Amino acid sequence: MDDVNETNLRSEAQQTQPSQQAQSTETHDVYHHHTQAAAKGTGDNSAALHSQTVGPRGPILEQDSKLHETLETFIHSKIIERPVHVKGNAAFGYFRTTHDMSAHTKLCFLQTPGQEVPVAVRFSLAGGNKGTPDTSRGIRGFATKFYSEQGVLDFIFNHIPVFTIRDPIRFPESIRALSPSPVNNLADPQLLWSFVARAPEMTHFLLWLFSDAGTVKSYRHLSGHSVNTYVWRNAEGVRKYVKYRWIPLAGLQYIDAVESARLGCENPDFAGQDLYDAIAAGGTVEYELCVQLMNPDDAAVLSYDPLDPTKVWDENFYPLQPVGRLYLNRNPDNYMEQVEKLAFSVSNLLDGAELSDDKILQGRANIYTDSQRRRIGPDFRNVPVNRQADWTPESQITSGEGRYVEGQLVRAELPKTDNFAQAGQFYRALDAMQQTHLVDNLSDALSLATAESQRVVLDYLCQASAALGERVESRIRQLAGS
Numbered sequence: 001m002d003d004v005n006e007t008n009l010r011s012e013a014q015q016t017q018p019s020q021q022a023q024s025t026e027t028h029d030v031y032h033h034h035t036q037a038a039a040k041g042t043g044d045n046s047a048a049l050h051s052q053t054v055g056p057r058g059p060i061l062e063q064d065s066k067l068h069e070t071l072e073t074f075i076h077s078k079i080i081e082r083p084v085h086v087k088g089n090a091a092f093g094y095f096r097t098t099h100d101m102s103a104h105t106k107l108c109f110l111q112t113p114g115q116e117v118p119v120a121v122r123f124s125l126a127g128g129n130k131g132t133p134d135t136s137r138g139i140r141g142f143a144t145k146f147y148s149e150q151g152v153l154d155f156i157f158n159h160i161p162v163f164t165i166r167d168p169i170r171f172p173e174s175i176r177a178l179s180p181s182p183v184n185n186l187a188d189p190q191l192l193w194s195f196v197a198r199a200p201e202m203t204h205f206l207l208w209l210f211s212d213a214g215t216v217k218s219y220r221h222l223s224g225h226s227v228n229t230y231v232w233r234n235a236e237g238v239r240k241y242v243k244y245r246w247i248p249l250a251g252l253q254y255i256d257a258v259e260s261a262r263l264g265c266e267n268p269d270f271a272g273q274d275l276y277d278a279i280a281a282g283g284t285v286e287y288e289l290c291v292q293l294m295n296p297d298d299a300a301v302l303s304y305d306p307l308d309p310t311k312v313w314d315e316n317f318y319p320l321q322p323v324g325r326l327y328l329n330r331n332p333d334n335y336m337e338q339v340e341k342l343a344f345s346v347s348n349l350l351d352g353a354e355l356s357d358d359k360i361l362q363g364r365a366n367i368y369t370d371s372q373r374r375r376i377g378p379d380f381r382n383v384p385v386n387r388q389a390d391w392t393p394e395s396q397i398t399s400g401e402g403r404y405v406e407g408q409l410v411r412a413e414l415p416k417t418d419n420f421a422q423a424g425q426f427y428r429a430l431d432a433m434q435q436t437h438l439v440d441n442l443s444d445a446l447s448l449a450t451a452e453s454q455r456v457v458l459d460y461l462c463q464a465s466a467a468l469g470e471r472v473e474s475r476i477r478q479l480a481g482s
């Protein structure tokens with residue numbers, strides 16, 4: 001199995017022969033063996049193996065271990081779902097460095113243009129379940145595993161640049177707000193809006209979500225944002241803040257609410273199918289990796305905190321710098337082993353890449369592997385696609401080695417919150433049609449909230465942009481009258 005999966009992960013330059021690839025599709029469970037055996041029959045289509053019975057009409061014997069193994073193997077063929085990002089699709093390929101990043105980071109595969117590492121990427125829907133339409137409004141995940149000579153590095157990104165909250169202790173509450181009712185498993189707008197009313201920091205995220213950026217048709221046309229601020233450390237030990245971004249080379253594309261609903265009915269797996277078909281037809285799906293770099297001292301002079309994931313960094317001051325390109329050119333051939341068991345963690349780091357003090361990022365540091373121990377089992381690192389069979393706790397790269405930190409233990413908000421300025425900038429930067437889509441989408445959803453939640457959320461919108469707040473309020477009045 002090890003050899004087989006090693007084969008699947010090699011970069012394009014080292015692609016395997018078709019016969020080897022076919023071999024990798026074989027799963028060695030008893031169930032599969034039986035169906036294969038039946039299929040090979042010469043004209044006799046009866047089952048290759050029967051349950052052991054007393055006479056041909058039964059009863060079945062409890063001692064029939066062949067039957068037992070067959071059924072027992074079947075019930076273990078599924079694993080526990082991820083707690084979030086349940087629905088997803090993956091592809092394999094490689095990353096090629098285009099720019100020497102050694103001035104900023106020791107990351108082993110970013111030292112020389114032309115360096116290549118194999119990668120696995122999983123795109124996902126952050127919310128919903130395995131039946132949720134790919135085109136429905138929501139956040140898409142974009143997770144990448146780089147298999148370098150020094151070990152594995154994971155990027156676990158979302159498709160919009162800002163997050164809902166800035167303290168991880170609110171994560172369960174925020175996910176419950178975006179989930180169906182625990183009472184009847186049906187959509188309950190009060191869950192979302194009562195949370196938003198208690199989370200002014202979510203205003204920026206809300207505008208992104210209800211703009212057309214919240215409805216995506218294809219994984220080949222979306223960005224990936226690190227959202228969180230990470231750290232790069234160079235050979236001299238100098239640390240810089242870094243935000244990463246994947247830019248789709250086929251261009252960024254969003255759809256509006258009408259097309260989202262139409263495509264969702266047509267094919268709930270629209271984006272997954274589109275990705276699979278593009279690669280199966282011999283195509284390559286490509287993204288450019290860019291970074292924004294910041295001197296940590298800038299935090300003192302900025303109006304916002306660069307460790308706050310509800311904020312973006314102004315590209316005029318922190319320009320996007322190209323790093324390399326991602327090429328996806330191979331579909332998985334075993335969904336369970338290569339997609340469901342993919343185990344990403346922000347703590348899969350390499351020398352030169354660290355976590356910052358961004359509280360959301362720190363809150364994520366251990367929870368991914370906790371989830372994987374539960375859903376895959378304690379041996380999740382030994383699953384070939386995760387390529388960490390030699391991993392030990394000592395081999396883990398921990399962040400900030402040697403850094404001096406001092407302060408009082410507190411449970412406190414960041415000193416600079418600035419919840420509304422960037423939300424207003426986002427609205428003003430949209431063209432007239434996009435502004436109208438945002439107003440309509442937001443009004444339709446907010447009109448279902450209680451009067452009190454509406455009042456509070458409208459106040460947040462007005463603080464972001466008086467024009468936006470007024471348009472949403474008047475549209476809600478219109479909807480109530482119609």
Ligand code: HEM
Binds near residue numbers: 167168226309343
């Ligand atoms: C406190 C904040 C967060 C917590 C507690 C959290 C927790 C989790 C957990 C437990 C999983 C499932 C892991 C697994 O079973 O394999 C997950 C998956 C994921 N998370 Fe987060 N998360 C947080 C914030 C974020 C942020 C800010 C992003 C993006 C920037 C993000 C992106 C993802 C993605 C893309 C996946 C799916 C990975 C895959 O394809 O397997 N999460 N998260």
